[in-house]
Amino acid sequence: MIEIKVVNKSNNPLPEFATSLSAGVDLRAFIAEDIELKPMERILVPTGLYIELPEGFEAQIRPRSGLAYKHGISVLNSPGTIDADYRGEIKVILINLSNVPFIIKNGERICQMVINKFENFNWSLSESLSESVRGEGGFGHTGKN
Ligand SMILES: O=c1ccn([C@H]2C[C@H](O)[C@@H](COP(=O)(O)OP(=O)(O)OP(=O)(O)O)O2)c(=O)[nH]1
Numbered sequence: 001m002i003e004i005k006v007v008n009k010s011n012n013p014l015p016e017f018a019t020s021l022s023a024g025v026d027l028r029a030f031i032a033e034d035i036e037l038k039p040m041e042r043i044l045v046p047t048g049l050y051i052e053l054p055e056g057f058e059a060q061i062r063p064r065s066g067l068a069y070k071h072g073i074s075v076l077n078s079p080g081t082i083d084a085d086y087r088g089e090i091k092v093i094l095i096n097l098s099n100v101p102f103i104i105k106n107g108e109r110i111c112q113m114v115i116n117k118f119e120n121f122n123w124s125l126s127e128s129l130s131e132s133v134r135g136e137g138g139f140g141h142t143g144k145n
């Protein structure tokens, strides 16, 4: 369990885990007025949240499956990346992939945020790579079923 410093400038509660084993917390829109998102339109939605992640961690901004399935609403840059040194407001790029307008209200849960550890690395520049069973096969080369 890690601690994440957070500043909440919104009028919404801090994001919570919906169940004890949920992987992420749902983020809420922090907007003064309703937003109408037209078909194929994208928009940057503020959350009013600012976080300070410990070194070696990132936050991922992912779509909610219910919004995606029922309304065609997705996170355009999914998974969005929040860097540990980012001190700005967390914002969410939503896109309406349906053919009808979608209304976003203040406080609506628009996406989920999952915290991940990541590895730093150095390049080891080489002339070739080791052999493997897969080799260069990819993009469906093992067949369909
Ligand atoms: O969905 C997102 C994605 C990013 N960010 C913030 C946090 C992140 O640390 C910063 C930069 O994101 P990213 O590296 O994805 O964007 P970029 O286009 O490469 O911008 P930059 O040149 O600032 O890195 O923007 C968000 O608030 N929401």
Ligand SMILES: [Mg+2]
Pocket (backbone or CB within 6 Å): none
């Ligand atoms: Mg970047």
